[in-house]
Amino acid sequence: MELFLMTLISGIMVGGIYALVALGWVLIYKCSGVLNLAMGELTLIGAYVSLTFYSMGIPFILSIVLTLLIGIVLGILVERIFLDKLIGEPILAVIMVTVGISFFFKGLVEFIWGTDIRIFDPPIFSLKPVSIGFLHISTVYFWSFVLAIVLFLVFVAFFKYTRWGLSMQATADDETAALSLGVSARFVYAASWAIAFMSAGVGGALLGNINGVTISVGYLGLLVLPAVVLGGLNSIPGAVVGGITIGILQNFAGTYLDQYFPGGVKEIFPFAFMAVFMLFVPYGLWGWIKIERM
Amino acid sequence: MQETDRILRVNNIEVKYHEVILVLKGVSIEIPRGGIVGLLGANGAGKSTTLKSISGLLKVEVGEVTDGAIEFEGVQIHKKNAVDIAKMGIIQVIEGRKVFEHLTVEENLRVGAHLRKTGSVKDGLGLVYHYFPRLKEKRREVAGFVSGGEQQMAVVGRALMTEPKLVLLDEPSMGLAPMLIHEIFNILTKLNSEERISILLVEQNVKLALNVAPYAYILENGRVVMDDTSERLKENEDIKDFYLGLSEKGKSKSFADVKHYKRRKRWLT
Numbered sequence: 001m002e003l004f005l006m007t008l009i010s011g012i013m014v015g016g017i018y019a020l021v022a023l024g025w026v027l028i029y030k031c032s033g034v035l036n037l038a039m040g041e042l043t044l045i046g047a048y049v050s051l052t053f054y055s056m057g058i059p060f061i062l063s064i065v066l067t068l069l070i071g072i073v074l075g076i077l078v079e080r081i082f083l084d085k086l087i088g089e090p091i092l093a094v095i096m097v098t099v100g101i102s103f104f105f106k107g108l109v110e111f112i113w114g115t116d117i118r119i120f121d122p123p124i125f126s127l128k129p130v131s132i133g134f135l136h137i138s139t140v141y142f143w144s145f146v147l148a149i150v151l152f153l154v155f156v157a158f159f160k161y162t163r164w165g166l167s168m169q170a171t172a173d174d175e176t177a178a179l180s181l182g183v184s185a186r187f188v189y190a191a192s193w194a195i196a197f198m199s200a201g202v203g204g205a206l207l208g209n210i211n212g213v214t215i216s217v218g219y220l221g222l223l224v225l226p227a228v229v230l231g232g233l234n235s236i237p238g239a240v241v242g243g244i245t246i247g248i249l250q251n252f253a254g255t256y257l258d259q260y261f262p263g264g265v266k267e268i269f270p271f272a273f274m275a276v277f278m279l280f281v282p283y284g285l286w287g288w289i290k291i292e293r294m
Numbered sequence: 295m296q297e298t299d300r301i302l303r304v305n306n307i308e309v310k311y312h313e314v315i316l317v318l319k320g321v322s323i324e325i326p327r328g329g330i331v332g333l334l335g336a337n338g339a340g341k342s343t344t345l346k347s348i349s350g351l352l353k354v355e356v357g358e359v360t361d362g363a364i365e366f367e368g369v370q371i372h373k374k375n376a377v378d379i380a381k382m383g384i385i386q387v388i389e390g391r392k393v394f395e396h397l398t399v400e401e402n403l404r405v406g407a408h409l410r411k412t413g414s415v416k417d418g419l420g421l422v423y424h425y426f427p428r429l430k431e432k433r434r435e436v437a438g439f440v441s442g443g444e445q446q447m448a449v450v451g452r453a454l455m456t457e458p459k460l461v462l463l464d465e466p467s468m469g470l471a472p473m474l475i476h477e478i479f480n481i482l483t484k485l486n487s488e489e490r491i492s493i494l495l496v497e498q499n500v501k502l503a504l505n506v507a508p509y510a511y512i513l514e515n516g517r518v519v520m521d522d523t524s525e526r527l528k529e530n531e532d533i534k535d536f537y538l539g540l541s542e543k544g545k546s547k548s549f550a551d552v553k554h555y556k557r558r559k560r561w562l563t
Binding site: 163164166167169170173174176177178179180181182183184 | 349351354376377380381385386387388392393394395396397401402404405406407408409415449452453456
C-alpha cells in the first residue's frame with residue numbers, strides 16, 4: 001500500500017514538470033494552430049541558460065527570472081525571424097519549420113555548451129525529502145509541482161481576464177475577425193512564443209536539477225506529447241491534467257510493469273495509453289470540438 | 295455637401311488581387327460625418343472588396359489599392375495596415391457573423407475593447423448592453439451556440455466596443471429572419487443618431503438598405519454606376535426593375551429590355 005501511494009505521489013510530482021512543458025505546447029497551438037515540435041529544445045535552452053546564470057553565482061530564483069526574460073527575447077526573435085514570413089502559409093509548412101528550428105537549437109546548444117553532463121553546483125534543493133505523514137517526496141519534485149500549479153493559475157487568469165489573453169484566444173478562433181478589431185496577429189504569435197519559451201524554460205531548469213543538464217533534457221519535449229494530446233491540444237487545464245496523468249502512468253508502469261517487460265516500458269506506456277485513449281476521445285479531454293452550425 | 299463634412303472619401307480607387315486580377319475599376323464614395331451611406335449591388339460587384347480596401351483587410355488577401363486614394367478625416371489611409379486603420383476608428387464588421395466561437399458573448403465584446411483604456415471597458419459593456427439587451431441575457435453563453443441574430447448583435451456590439459468613428463457593415467441582414475433584421479436595423483439607426491457613428495452599409499437587400507440609408511451608391515462589375523439620394527433611387531425605373539423587383543403591373547419582361555438596360559448602364563459609366 002505504501003509503495004502504491006509513493007508511486008502515485010511521485011507520479012503526480014513528476015507530472016508537474018510535464019505539465020509545465022505541456023503548457024507551452026498548448027499555448028502555441030491555442031494561439032496559432034501550430035504544433036510546435038521544437039518544444040523539447042526550448043526546454044533544453046531553458047535548462048542551460050538557467051544553469052549558466054546559476055554557475056555565475058546568481059541565486060537560483062533570480063536565475064529563473066533571468067531565464068524567463070531570455071525566454072521572452074528568444075521567443076520573439078524566433079517568431080520574427082522564422083515564422084513571421086509564414087503567416088498565411090499552410091499549417092503543415094509551419095510545423096515542418098518548427099522541426100528545423102529544433103535541429104537548429106540543438107546544434108546551437110551543443111556549440112555553446114558542449115555535450116558533457118553538467119549539474120547545478122552547489123545543489124539547490126536539499127537531498128533530504130519533504131515528509132508529509134509517512135510519505136517522503138524529494139524536494140525537487142515537490143517544488144516543481146508547486147511551481148507548475150502556480151504558473152498554471154497565472155496562465156488561466158491571463159487568458160480569462162486580461163485583454164491580451166482574450167485577444168490571443170480570439171486570434172486563434174478567427175484571425176481576420178480579430179484583425180478587423182485591431183488585434184495584431186504578429187503580436188499575438190510573438191507573445192505566444194515568448195510565453196511558451198518561458199514555461200518550457202522553467203520546466204527545463206527544474207528538470208536539470210533532477211537529472212543534470214544534458215542534450216537529453218530535450219527529449220522531454222517528445223515525452224510530453226501524450227500529455228498534450230490527452231488533455232486536448234488547446235486546453236490549459238487539459239495540459240495540467242494530462243501532464244499529471246502521464247506522470248502517474250509512467251511511474252506506475254515503472255513500478256509494476258518493469259518486472260514483466262524489462263527495459264523502458266516506462267517511456268513507452270504513456271504513448272500506448274494515448275493511442276488507445278484517442279480511439280475513444282479524439283479531441284482529448286477538453287479540446288475544442290469544432291462548432292458546426294447547420 | 296460641405297468639404298469638411300466628409301469623414302471618408304474614396305477617390306477613384308482601383309484594386310487588384312495578386313497583382314493581376316482587377317476587381318475594382320474606379321470606385322468613388324463619400325461618407326458625410328455622422329451619416330449612413332448604402333453600398334448596393336449584386337453578388338461579385340465588388341462591395342466587400344471596397345470595404346476591405348477601406349479597412350485594410352485587403353492586404354491579408356494579397357489585394358492592393360493600385361490607383362486612387364482613400365482619405366479618412368483628411369489622412370490618406372490606403373497604404374496603412376489593418377491594425378493602424380482600426381486604431382484610427384474605422385472598424386469593419388465582416389460578413390457572415392464571425393464571432394469568436396469558443397469565447398463567451400461577453401468575452402467577445404471584451405476583445406473588441408482591447409484598444410481601450412482599462413477603466414472604460416465597463417462603460418463600453420454598459421453601452422452595448424443598453425442597445426442590445428438580448429446580449430446581456432446571453433453574456434455568459436458560448437458565442438458559437440447562440441442564435442444567428444444574437445451572433446450578429448454580438449459582432450456589431452464588438453465593433454461598438456472599439457469606440458469607432460466609422461463602421462463598415464457587410465451584409466448584416468444575411469440569413470436572418472425578417473423580424474430580427476428589423477430589430478437589428480432599428481438599433482443601427484439608433485446608434486447612428488444617438489452615438490453619432492457614421493456607417494457604410496453594404497447590402498444585397500436593396501429595399502431595406504434604401505429605407506435605412508438616405509444616400510446610396512450602386513456598384514456593378516467593379517464600378518459605381520449610379521449614386522443618388524435614396525428617395526430618387528427608389529423612383530428610378532432601372533433600380534425598381536432590377537433591384538426592387540417592381541415593374542409595370544402584369545407585363546412580362548422581354549430579354550430585349552434587359553439588353554437595353556445593359557447598354558444604357560454601360561453608357562452611364
